[in-house]
Amino acid sequence: MTGVAIEQMLELWCVELRQVKAHLKSLFAHPSIAASAAAFLDGLLGPERRKTGWMRAEAAGDPGPWRQQAVLGRSHWDADALRDMVRDYALETLASPGAVLVLDETGFLKQGQHSCGVARQYTGSAGKITSCQIDVFAAYVSDTGCTFIDRQLYLPKDWTNDTIRRQAAHVPASLRFVTKTEIAAQMIARALAAGVPFDWVAADTIYGVRAVEMQLRRAGKGYVLGVHATDQFSSWIGKPDVAGTAEQIAQELAPGAWKRLSAGDGTKGARLYDWAYIELADLEAEEYSDDLTGLWTRGLLIRRNLSDGDLAFFSTWCPAGTSIEELVRVEGQRWAIEDAFETAKTELGLTHNETRSCHGWHRHVSLVMLAFAMMAVVRQRANTLTSPQKRSDEARLQRWCDGLSRKSAAWPHASSNAGSSLPL
Template structure:
């Protein structure tokens, strides 16, 4: 966005914010609640580092946080309707062929026992078991940007077996214990029902159960798996059988290619990659509307620095190049970046409510703020000069050439495990 004049950027922000607030107003039956929600959004987008109730109230000129607290608590409005509005708003700008639906979770550190869903559970945010809430999210990632389009608070089993706890946190009666993969499956169903245009799904290691659902939906996938998960080939030569780690150790050095999983803050995220096709299957076996062969495979990523391995089960049209699968896997970083930005800049972790609906309302408003930032960025990118876009395209081609010319990769390390990119 460096090629955009400041006057143009200010105009983009003003126009977009006015439109977003007009759409937001339609979510509320009472004008005063709509005005408070608009002020809430202003607070999320404002310069204050902490987006707590008192900080937002001060920014809005209110004598206290009660007006904005009412938006999250006492007011009557549907957080799921806002979630759907955010999705539709983001897709107006970001929809693109080859888009990836990325599913992941993030933790919210919380003390005490009363906040809905809080408990001692593992969270990657802290890298350990801690007292926290866990939210499962879906992000829409395309070549135009990324937006969070779905979310749900995970309730540990010890919450769903205690009716008094559920009642105190105002958890709807229809909510029962569901696993994180089941939450993700429901998000995919909502995206399909809404006609969200995506071709791929990418996830971390706990969401492998989504594979059959995605095959039936005609969607390709790159799903993280464990080093100990077993894979077997069918009608392939030479045959492959064993754990993901064992298969990786048996690959010839020439199998590996050095490719970028995308551009990071320090340039291309280079890893060594290998791909093993396991079986070619008729797509119509899973989806009668499809024809042709699709390939089940195993994608392996190896860190250049420490040789750590990560493994991914794949499903794609036969003949799909490994570079495409690497691109899809690399889009998982989009949701990590979204979490970081939403937490550090937009107050995602500054939720002071304890109820089920309070969590979903707060998070949905943050998702709206994040989607607006992404939309403004894409509109600004469209205003940059053709020369700048040409320069960026040449840079991407240079990175690709660098990857192809890289020196031969070292042999596979005996260490194996599924880990996030570092």
């Protein structure tokens, strides 16, 4: 990050927070609810480690959590409108050529049976089957930052088929059972309809299915989607003969077919793996849409772990001539959403939702998305500031914008409640 003066950074935070709150007002019919939502946002960005209703209320100077609970429950406003606002707000700053739409899910550990969507199901967050809620997210990842732009709570069939539980949790009557893959397809469709500027989609094996592949081919978007070792692949005319399961193809590759590449930097440096890329077929884009032209390549990307030789497989679709380095870059962007989950959970209270209703859950998560997007926007804008500053201040600001210092994130709050007529 470019070194900037503390004064500039404080001003950047204050101005940004005032503008975000001013824009947030448009979602609420009553000024008191808008003020409560602004206080809710302050609490998410504040220094408290747990973002529960009582903690947020104490930070806001309220005698109890009822005012902020009304934001999630009793008030009337559209969480999907906030979701779309977050997307548009973030893309004004983070949109960039070559961006990747990353699809993934995360679990929220929950006890009891009444919280909407809670069930015994597998979650990678815990690495086992446990009582939890599962949510599917879409993150926008570019060279200027990462932010969530969509979310949806997954409802198992035990929920969608139970009228009593649906009514108790205020699940809309129109909401039917959909798989996680169908949720992801809906998110892709919303991103396309909104004109989100992305060139690629990356996701794990849950979403690497033919329906999603066809959706992206018709839209003219490249993809790197996880597939299973047992999935079958074969080459077509003009490509070297290849046929068999993904694992069989990997085992038959010559040593020279592998290339050591980094999938991006992690906490311990470059994420190095051995990679192999097999082109399976060249196809005309117009076969999938009359609006598209050009030659695209269907392929199989294989990742091998350096320490234990463990293999991972990815179905790919890209413009002909795309390099393996570019495909590896796209696949590596999936780590960005994992980092985002960790920050949102540990720093912004993503898992501290105390509501049981369907609308309360989506409202809470959408407000967390707004807080996360604001941090990403402030960080990127800070990178454009050029004022010199001391090394010690630069280190503090780095921690601040990384979301690792919540106290620093709370500094602007003293002036954040002031109204603003500035447009977003």
